[in-house]
Amino acid sequence: MPKETPAFKIKNANLPLFVLHAMTPDMTQFKLQLEAHLGQMPDFFASAPVVLGLAAIAESDTTPDFADLASFMRQRGMSIAGVLGGSMQQREAARNSGLGLFPDTPTRTTRKHAPAEPPPAIEPAAPVPEPPVTEPVPAPEPAPAKAAAVPPRHPTLVIDKPVRAGQRIHAEGGDLVVLAIVNAGAELIADGDIHVYAPLRGRALAGARGDTAARIFAQCMEAELVSIAGYFQVFEEGIPAALRGKPVQVVLEGERITLSALASVR
16 A cells, blocks of 8 residues: 655744734724824735734733734734733633734744753662772763754855845845845845845845844845844834935844944944
8 A cells, every 4th residue: 555645744933923012902092003004004014924912911901802803904914823922811812713822932943951850769779799809990081062953054045136015035044135126015034134235125024033143234224124033123204314225234232123324333
């Protein structure tokens, strides 16, 4: 009998997600402000999975109507994947509405060592005769500790054609280099750094797997949004005039996105 071909397989994945933090339990106000934001940037969340953060309203006695909220978001082109944090009552309501439950603290892609197992109990043994005296044998030197495995670094992805509005490019496991214009509405994602040697007018998300040391470099900074390791900054009123259209680097300092002119970097 021929071996059946597997119809599916399950793998771990670290995917870039937006977290939309609810800062008020008043969902009417929440939806009004969200709709106003989407009116200014209608493609901001286009087709991107979104997690609803509930940490700021976890102490509230109010439980949002998640089915209504998910329907509201889907009608506006958003895809809600689940909730992050929240009270037990809020999380249970979200689960009953078909939403996924993310842990309160997003996990980073760091390697953890398994706890050492306790030594087995030693049972009393019958006395044994003493062995004959022999010359002492020097103990072998301990083997050097084996270094932790480092995830393989993928080759840099180089794009030499313009990136159109609505187009998304993801450099998995490495850096992304773009040699042509990145139009408004386009999205660049890299697990490492992002380098754009042309106008950057779309969105750029570096360190997508949680690398807080990742950076974004743009020869002509006009981005709609920049993000590093999940921390992002939206430029609803455009890039600050002192940096607009100039060579800029973006770094993460603590939990704050910082932009600086490349000419001022020592």
